[in-house]
Amino acid sequence: MALANDTIKITPGSGATVATHAPGSGTTEYQVVTMADSTGHLVETKPTYLLAIPQITNTANRFHWELFNGSSATTITVRAVYPVPQTDVAVVGAVSARYDFYRTTAWGSGGTAHNFESSSTLSANFSRVDTNDPSLVGSGISCLTVLTSITTGAWLFQSYVFPEETNPAAVLIQGINLIPQRTWGKELVLRPSQGLAIKQGTIASVGATGWLLAFTTE
Amino acid sequence: MTLTNNSVLVTPGSGATLATNSPGSGTTEYHVAIPATAAGHLAESVPTYTVQLPQIDGAANRYHWELFNGATSGLTLTVRYVAGASSSDTITTNNLANRFDLFRTTALSSGGTAFTTESSSTASANFCRWDTNDSALPSTVTLKTVVTSITTGAWLCPRFVTAALGVASRWDVTMADRLNWLAGEATDDPGVEWLSSKPFVLRPGQGLAIRQGTVVSARSFVWLLEFEAV
Numbered sequence: 222m223a224l225a226n227d228t229i230k231i232t233p234g235s236g237a238t239v240a241t242h243a244p245g246s247g248t249t250e251y252q253v254v255t256m257a258d259s260t261g262h263l264v265e266t267k268p269t270y271l272l273a274i275p276q277i278t279n280t281a282n283r284f285h286w287e288l289f290n291g292s293s294a295t296t297i298t299v300r301a302v303y304p305v306p307q308t309d310v311a312v313v314g315a316v317s318a319r320y321d322f323y324r325t326t327a328w329g330s331g332g333t334a335h336n337f338e339s340s341s342t343l344s345a346n347f348s349r350v351d352t353n354d355p356s357l358v359g360s361g362i363s364c365l366t367v368l369t370s371i372t373t374g375a376w377l378f379q380s381y382v383f384p385e386e387t388n389p390a391a392v393l394i395q396g397i398n399l400i401p402q403r404t405w406g407k408e409l410v411l412r413p414s415q416g417l418a419i420k421q422g423t424i425a426s427v428g429a430t431g432w433l434l435a436f437t438t439e
Numbered sequence: 440m441t442l443t444n445n446s447v448l449v450t451p452g453s454g455a456t457l458a459t460n461s462p463g464s465g466t467t468e469y470h471v472a473i474p475a476t477a478a479g480h481l482a483e484s485v486p487t488y489t490v491q492l493p494q495i496d497g498a499a500n501r502y503h504w505e506l507f508n509g510a511t512s513g514l515t516l517t518v519r520y521v522a523g524a525s526s527s528d529t530i531t532t533n534n535l536a537n538r539f540d541l542f543r544t545t546a547l548s549s550g551g552t553a554f555t556t557e558s559s560s561t562a563s564a565n566f567c568r569w570d571t572n573d574s575a576l577p578s579t580v581t582l583k584t585v586v587t588s589i590t591t592g593a594w595l596c597p598r599f600v601t602a603a604l605g606v607a608s609r610w611d612v613t614m615a616d617r618l619n620w621l622a623g624e625a626t627d628d629p630g631v632e633w634l635s636s637k638p639f640v641l642r643p644g645q646g647l648a649i650r651q652g653t654v655v656s657a658r659s660f661v662w663l664l665e666f667e668a669v
Contacts, residue, residue: 240443241455242473242481251458252472253443253481258635263477269623269637273596300624300636308536308599309654340591342540348593350623351640352543387534389611392601396618433596435623437636 260439267298267437268354272335272364274345276307276429279318279384282421284368286345287329288434289416291361297411298437302399305431308386312427317381319422320430322399324374324415331369361413362438371418377409384428411436442479478669485517485667486573490554490582492564494526494659497537497602497651502586504564505548506664507646509579516580516641520665523600523649524616525658534609536599537660538652541620543592543645550587576668589648595639596620602656641666 241250256264277285290297302322335345337358345364347357380399383390400409411417459468474482495503508516523539554564556575564582568575598620603609624636641647649662 240475240479241457242443248456249458250455252470253475253479254472255475255477255479262635265634265637266477267635267637271595271623273594275597298635300634301622305597305599307538308601309538309652311535338593340542340594342594342597346594348543348595350637352642352645353640354637386536387603387609389601389609389614392536392599392611392615393618395598395620396615396622398622398624431597435636 262439267439269350269435269437270357271348271350272345272434272436273348274364274366274432274434275343276305276431277366278429279421279426281423281425284329284371285320285419285421285430286364286366286432287325287332287368287371287416287418288364288411288436289325289328289362290411290413291328291363292413293361294413295360295362295438297362298439299400299409299411299417299434300437301433301435303397303433304380304382304394304399305433306382306384306391306394307429307431308391310386310428312385314385314427316424316426317383318426318430319379319381319424320419321379321422322377323371323418323420324377324411325371325418326374326415327372329365329368329371329416329418332365332367335364368418371416371420374415382430384426384430442481443475480669485669487569487665487667488576489567489569490564490664491567492582492584492662493562494661495584496659497655497657499651499653499655501651502548502589503539503649503651503660504582504584504662505544505551505586505589505646505648506582506641506666507544507547507580508641508643509547509577509581510644512577512579512643514577514580514643514668517667517669518621518639518641518647518664519667520619520663521621521647522617522619522663523598524661525600525602525612525656526661527612531603531657533656533658534603535654535656536601537654537656537658538597538599539649540597540652541595542589542648542650543595544589544648545592545645546590547581547646548583548586548589548648551583551585554582580668586648589646589650592645600660602658
């Protein structure tokens with residue numbers, strides 16, 4: 222956690238200018254404040270990236286993908302993980318695919334590499350939400366899909382995703398962030414040499430699931 | 440939009456009146472503040488615009504629309520909301536959803552149908568201000584529908600929109616109409632008034648476009664976008 226680590230002193234008759242706003246008749250001044258998180262970054266200013274992962278066929282025990290922080294000094298905060306079931310293809314099945322989410326502690330092996338800011342929809346693709354932010358090219362941050370194996374750290378959580386196109390759940394799940402959301406508390410943090418990976422459960426299910434991740438770096 | 444319009448100097452025994460609140464027994468004053476963005480704009484003061492699109496028939500690989508921020512607009516667009524829905528006032532029993540891929544574009548698309556601004560017509564894409572006291576958008580901020588081709592930058596994400604109606608279990612046809620396809624962090628963050636992550640930004644010379652996938656339903660689709668312009 223972080224506590225305020227500095228103070229300002231008030232000097233009568235001089236000192237820094239404090240922003241205020243006087244709405245309406247203007248007789249009362251309201252101090253204007255800009256929020257920041259515990260790292261001191263102002264609201265909505267952290268470099269933010271999307272990671273789109275194409276639909277991957279559900280298969281028992283498959284390692285579907287791994288987002289890995291191979292940088293030496295960058296911290297990733299994973300802020301959203303949305304499943305995107307492939308509901309434009311008819312499948313027959315009445316059970317969900319179970320996905321177990323793990324923190325990983327080393328690169329996975331095997332798998333297909335990602336793209337950076339590509340227009341291709343066939344591979345995992347990193348993109349900035351603001352092109353004024355640094356590119357991730359050369360950052361050591363990567364995403365592999367359909368890996369042979371992962372180096373599991375902690376089992377974080379699991380989620381069931383229903384793949385069958387006739388069921389509303391397969392569409393509505395696209396709007397649900399699987400990272401638990403609450404007002405306070407930390408988001409999921411990936412330090413250097415840490416990753417986030419998912420492994421499907423022992424039930425093969427049917428269909429395919431894509432993913433959309435959103436994360437920030439600092 | 441509104442930027443801070445004043446400042447105060449602290450002078451013991453005199454000076455401006457600072458807003459405070461004294462809840463409960465009223466023996467302690469709590470400073471009342473107005474939150475602002477990192478750029479200094481007061482909360483809920485940035486000009487905000489919507490674009491409602493008309494029904495566009497599904498077609499394989501169709502570019503349904505492109506929102507483009509022209510190179511000379513002098514504005515940065517922050518796209519906060521993109522919602523897609525199928526026209527569920529007509530019956531179809533096709534259970535397949537239709538896929539749409541979102542792309543950042545780097546040049547204005549070719550072809551397409553022009554938009555209207557603050558029009559009462561429901562036949563064309565229509566820009567509206569949430570607050571008519573805000574400035575109208577310049578002509579360089581455009582939205583064209585059914586464009587011939589786009590200049591693709593990055594692929595951002597795929598989304599699937601339900602197309603069926605007439606199947607009793609497809610209550611998601613309307614329930615999903617207001618899911619924000621470009622939400623990032625925010626969709627279901629309860630009570631969060633501010634976020635560390637950035638929303639989706641369109642700099643001058645950049646656009647946001649959507650392309651349908653290869654599967655087609657006998658269905659048309661509508662979209663609602665919301666963005667800020669500063």
